[in-house]
Structures are given as structure tokens and as C-alpha cells.
Amino acid sequence: xxxxxxxxxxxxxxxxxxxxxxxxxxxxxxxxxxxxxxxxxxxxxxxxxxxxxxxxxxxxxxxxxxxxxxxxxxxxxxxxxxxxxxxxxxxxxxxxxxxxxxxxxxxxxxxxxxxxxxxxxxxxxxxxxxxxxxxxxxxxxxxxxxxxxxxxxxxxxxxxxxxxxxxxxxxxxxxxxxxxxxxxxxxxxxxxxxxxxxxxxxxxxxxxxxxxxxxxxxxxxxxxxxxxxxxxxxxxxxxxxxxxxxxxxxxxxxxxxxxxxxxxxxxxxxxxxxxxxxxxxxxxxxxxxxxxxxxxxxxxxxxxxxxxxxxxxxxxxxxxxxxxxxxxxxxxxxxxxxxxxxxxxxxxxxxxxxxxxxxxxxxxxxxxxxxxxxxxxxxxxxxxxxxxxxxxxxxxxxxxxxxxxxxxxxxxxxxxxxxxxxxxxxxxxxxxxxxxxxxxxxxxxxxxxx
Ligand SMILES: Nc1ncnc2c1ncn2[C@@H]1O[C@H](COP(=O)(O)OP(=O)(O)OP(=O)(O)O)[C@@H](O)[C@H]1O
Numbered sequence: 001x002x003x004x005x006x007x008x009x010x011x012x013x014x015x016x017x018x019x020x021x022x023x024x025x026x027x028x029x030x031x032x033x034x035x036x037x038x039x040x041x042x043x044x045x046x047x048x049x050x051x052x053x054x055x056x057x058x059x060x061x062x063x064x065x066x067x068x069x070x071x072x073x074x075x076x077x078x079x080x081x082x083x084x085x086x087x088x089x090x091x092x093x094x095x096x097x098x099x100x101x102x103x104x105x106x107x108x109x110x111x112x113x114x115x116x117x118x119x120x121x122x123x124x125x126x127x128x129x130x131x132x133x134x135x136x137x138x139x140x141x142x143x144x145x146x147x148x149x150x151x152x153x154x155x156x157x158x159x160x161x162x163x164x165x166x167x168x169x170x171x172x173x174x175x176x177x178x179x180x181x182x183x184x185x186x187x188x189x190x191x192x193x194x195x196x197x198x199x200x201x202x203x204x205x206x207x208x209x210x211x212x213x214x215x216x217x218x219x220x221x222x223x224x225x226x227x228x229x230x231x232x233x234x235x236x237x238x239x240x241x242x243x244x245x246x247x248x249x250x251x252x253x254x255x256x257x258x259x260x261x262x263x264x265x266x267x268x269x270x271x272x273x274x275x276x277x278x279x280x281x282x283x284x285x286x287x288x289x290x291x292x293x294x295x296x297x298x299x300x301x302x303x304x305x306x307x308x309x310x311x312x313x314x315x316x317x318x319x320x321x322x323x324x325x326x327x328x329x330x331x332x333x334x335x336x337x338x339x340x341x342x343x344x345x346x347x348x349x350x351x352x353x354x355x356x357x358x359x360x361x362x363x364x365x366x367x368x369x370x371x372x373x374x375x376x377x378x379x380x381x382x383x384x385x386x387x388x389x390x391x392x393x394x395x396x397x398x399x400x401x402x403x404x405x406x407x408x409x410x411x412x413x414x415x416x417x418x419x420x421x422x423x424x425x426x427x428x429x430x431x432x433x434x435x436x437x438x439x440x441x442x443x444x445x446x447x448x449x450x
Contacts, residue, residue: 047077055081055118078114082121086145091121093237094432098259100442120437127187127434130175131228131427134195135248135273136387138427139175142189142434147427149178153195164202168210172218183218187444189430191228195248222444224433227261229254231429232385236419240378242363244356244398245425246343246388247271253359255367257378264366266359270346272388276300278349279339283332291327298324303332306340306393308400313337340391344401357401364402364410382416387423394418 041049050058050072058081062072071077082091095117126142138147151174162170176183194207208225215223233243233256243254253266280296290296302322307313314334321331342349343356354362364379372378382402384395399416406414419425433443 232425234429385425
């Protein structure tokens with residue numbers, strides 16, 4: 001095998017195929033004599049040898065003869081190369097399921113040339129992703145592994161006294177200067193809703209206009225604006241399911257079918273900030289002084305979890321400690337699971353809203369008759385995203401509550417899945433979109449500088 005591989009590498013590096021045609025006498029000699037032993041190999045072994053070559057070398061091998069060209073151009077080889085990259089499964093998912101923004105123009109797999117897709121992905125400039133959540137903004141280039149810059153969104157939207165246009169412009173200036181890129185060099189993907197601190201005062205149309213104005217002023221070449229929840233679902237390699245985003249100030253339960261949000265979205269005004277405040281209040285009641293919300297947040301993120309059975313948990317010793325910087329060691333007991341409990345019983349934190357399990361059950365009831373392509377039970381997959389979804393035990397508890405709440409005919413087969421990316425789920429969904437071979441053609445609906 002290694003001898004054959006070496007010979008193939010030699011053919012490639014000696015430039016037998018530089019003309020790109022199979023009709024020269026030299027190339028005929030390659031096919032009929034030097035390549036003779038390769039021609040006798042079973043096809044799968046020949047493909048395996050090709051897989052050991054660099055993709056650019058495999059592409060050159062195609063010029064040796066017609067039968068090699070057929071094998072090299074076949075999708076099997078290029079799907080292998082795509083799958084073997086970092087995040088290969090996500091790349092294949094993206095290129096086959098979300099190439100087109102509209103699910104109605106989905107292209108069949110056998111009509112795609114994966115060799116072409118591979119080449120286009122190499123040439124793609126990627127995109128700057130701006131996921132401006134209500135609490136935290138995550139920014140990075142789509143070719144990075146994860147967001148490279150994070151900051152509190154409200155801080156960078158600037159002075160509350162200045163005009164909306166000015167604040168949005170200031171925000172994008174911060175984005176580009178922190179990324180050290182010129183706005184005119186890269187397309188941008190912006191997730192919605194944009195977490196402008198006082199968004200209630202501003203209509204989404206006003207905000208969109210201000211965003212487009214800022215991007216035009218900055219000469220951004222193209223832009224794409226996509227919903228956070230749809231992107232978070234993509235990040236778990238799905239196009240249908242119920243996406244539960246536990247955000248900064250609220251939780252959204254969003255039914256998505258074949259990439260489109262369908263009626264039945266439920267918003268509950270409980271988010272990570274409420275859990276942090278509740279933990280701080282409970283600790284103060286025990287005379288534990290927590291100087292800042294930042295400290296409470298750190299304790300929450302490092303010590304809190306969700307109990308599978310709340311009443312059984314109360315009978316256990318659940319003490320655990322955590323050192324917060326120079327402030328010292330904090331010891332939490334029941335607060336460790338009582339904090340997350342407000343997701344299911346918001347009234348204990350003084351919030352007059354329904355619990356997470358009730359919101360999800362209500363969403364399931366309202367959308368279970370919507371049909372998804374090839375998946376009758378799409379609504380039985382519930383994907384948890386957002387920072388608070390990282391609380392250990394949350395997925396198991398929600399699944400248990402749903403089984404208790406819904407009739408067996410509906411609850412049978414329900415699965416609650418944790419997004420692999422937590423708070424960064426929307427960013428990672430945007431990364432899939434921004435690196436697509438079809439990104440600029442299919443997803444950038446607006447050439448903002450014309
Ligand atoms: N490991 C963790 N455990 C518990 N909570 C966490 C963890 N990591 C992050 N969080 C919480 O998640 C919240 C922020 O979530 P996220 O970044 O998803 O919000 P956002 O994107 O700004 O909000 P939105 O989705 O509403 O726009 C914070 O309250 C943070 O404390």
C-alpha cells in the first residue's frame with residue numbers, strides 16, 4: 001500500500017497531469033503501464049489510497065485518465081475529506097441541510113458536487129459573527145473555533161442619552177476594533193433579537209434600520225441577519241425541534257420546523273439574571289455578604305445545579321465551597337439547588353409566571369400537529385441552549401417534569417438534549433452558516449453598501 005501511495009504521490013509531484021487532459025502520450029503511458037497495478041486494485045482500496053492523499057493532490061490525480069477522473073470527482077471522496085476536517089459532521093450537516101436559506105429550495109444530496117463545495121469553502125472569506133445577547137455579546141470570525149471577544153452588551157451600546165443611530169454605530173465600532181478587522185473586508189452575520197438594553201423603548205423596525213444604516217456607513221460588504229434560536233438549533237445539527245433558550249432576562253420556547261419558526265412561541269420572564277439575584281438574596285438572608293452580582297454569578301456558575309427530586313434533595317447534605325478571587329471562600333448549602341428551582345417554580349423568587357416545564361408542555365400541545373419533513377415526532381426533541389442550560393441536572397429534570405405533565409401518548413419518546421455549546425449555541429450555528437460554500441449567495445440577502 002505504501003509503495004502504491006508513493007508512486008501516486010510521484011505521479012502527482014512529477015507533473016504528469018499538468019495539461020489536465022488525458023489524451024497526451026505521456027499520460028496514456030501512465031494509465032496503461034505505470035498505473036497498471038493500481039488498475040487491478042479493488043475500487044474501495046483505490047479510494048482508500050486516494051483518501052490518504054492531500055485533497056489538492058487527489059484533484060490532480062483526476063487528470064491521469066478518464067476512469068480515475070470519475071473516481072476522483074465522485075462525492076464519496078470529497079464527503080470523506082469534508083467529514084475529516086475539524087467539526088466534519090457539522091460541515092456535512094450544514095452543506096446538506098442548510099445550504100439554502102429557504103427550506104423549500106433545498107437541493108437533493110445527489111445533485112451536489114462535494115468537490116466543488118470543498119473548493120468553495122477553501123476560498124470563502126467566512127464572516128464576522130456578532131451575537132449580541134441581552135446580557136453578553138459574543139463576537140468572532142466564523143473560521144475561529146469559538147468567539148474571540150466577549151463583553152456585556154449594555155456597556156457597548158454606549159451612552160443611554162445619545163441617539164439610537166449613534167449608539168448602534170458606536171457598538172459596531174467597538175466590534176470591529178476589538179476584532180482588529182476593517183469592516184469593508186468581511187461579511188457580517190448578526191443574530192436577532194439584538195440585545196439592546198432598553199429595546200422595549202425601541203421597535204424592532206427602528207433597531208433594524210439603525211443597524212443597516214451603521215453597516216452601510218462602515219462599508220460592510222454584505223450582511224445576514226438570522227434568529228438566535230434558529231442558529232442555536234443548527235448548532236445541535238437539527239433543523240426541526242423545540243429550542244429552549246434560557247437567556248439573560250427571559251426564556252424563549254420556540255418550535256422550529258424545517259428551519260422555520262412556527263406559531264406557538266412562548267416567552268417567560270425568567271433568565272440567568274433572576275437566578276443570580278435570587279442566590280444573592282438567599283445568601284444575604286443567611287447573613288452571608290455577597291459584595292456584587294458578579295460574585296453571586298460566579299458562585300452560581302460553579303456550585304449550583306438542578307435537583308431531579310427537589311424534596312429528596314432537601315434531606316441531603318449538599319454543602320460545597322468555592323473560592324472567589326481575593327474575596328475568599330464561600331460555602332453554599334441548599335442554595336445550590338434552590339437557585340435553579342426558580343426555573344420550575346418562579347413564584348419562590350416572586351415572579352408571577354409559569355414554570356419552564358409548563359411553558360414547554362404548552363408549546364408541545366400547540367404545535368404537535370404541525371408536520372415536519374420525514375419526522376412526525378419532531379416536537380419530541382427539546383434542545384436546551386443559553387448560559388443557564390449549563391446548570392447540571394437541568395435536562396434530566398425537565399424531561400422528568402414533562403413525562404409527569406403530559407399524557408403518555410405525547411410524552412412517549414420525548415428527549416431533552418443539551419446543546420453542545422450552551423451560551424455560545426447561536427454563535428456556533430452562525431459559524432456553520434458563515435462558512436457555508438453558499439453563504440454569500442443564499443444567506444446574505446442584502447448587499448448593504450449599494
Ligand atoms: N455554567 C453556568 N451555570 C449556570 N449559569 C450560567 C453558566 N454559564 C453561564 N450562565 C449564565 O447564563 C446567563 C447568560 O446567558 P447567555 O449568554 O445565554 O445570555 P444572552 O445571550 O446574553 O441572553 P439572551 O439569550 O437573552 O439574549 C448568565 O446569567 C450566566 O450567569
